[in-house]
Amino acid sequence: DIRMTQSPASLSASLGETVNIECLASEDIYSDLAWYQQKPGKSPQLLIYNANSLQNGVPSRFSGSGSGTQYSLKINSLQSEDVATYFCQQYNNYPFTFGSGTKLEIK
């Protein structure tokens, strides 16, 4: 199975700041990577797919980058509604696997 190592596990930042979340795959996943946002008590919502494509309706302050085994999610101008847990997911190989999540809080 492809292991997705996500960091940091938790993150506290101020409103308006920029934050970065990283995901490291145990092998090359050829940009078959998605990012999801999960707010408390809700189901995950797709933010980014194919490593850097923004899902319709997602604010442009969210962006994804990376290739090979290293990927990142960047959130510019942090807003209060961005408080959530973020997960990466690889879909290059079965079984599809997720990172362990990054819990983002406002400082």
Place this chain on the structure above:
Amino acid sequence: QVQLKESGPGLVQPSQTLSLTCTVSGFSLTSYSVHWVRQHSGKSLEWMGRMWSDGDTSYNSAFTSRLSISRDTSKSQVFLKMNSLQTEDTGTYYCARNRYGYSYFDYWGQGVMVTVSS
């Protein structure tokens, strides 16, 4: 609009079988795959398996021996059956649709919480 909704018992006894239903609307099961993903309380997500649009199935080998996914296209429903449940199977079970031609999930159900306990 696209919707998925899980239903099933909230409490299952250890060693028993879990049966869940995912009822979809706004798209056809013969055009899109539907997946099952579970989440232990507050923790990460685990892909369990999928029902392909052509009726074929794929499973996570971690569940292969006790997991079965089926469907009824006339009712727009996908079913999950998993036997020999243990307490570690407690969690929230989601069904999700993948974007056409890809295997990331563009729509998710609200999830159903399942507790395995006597």
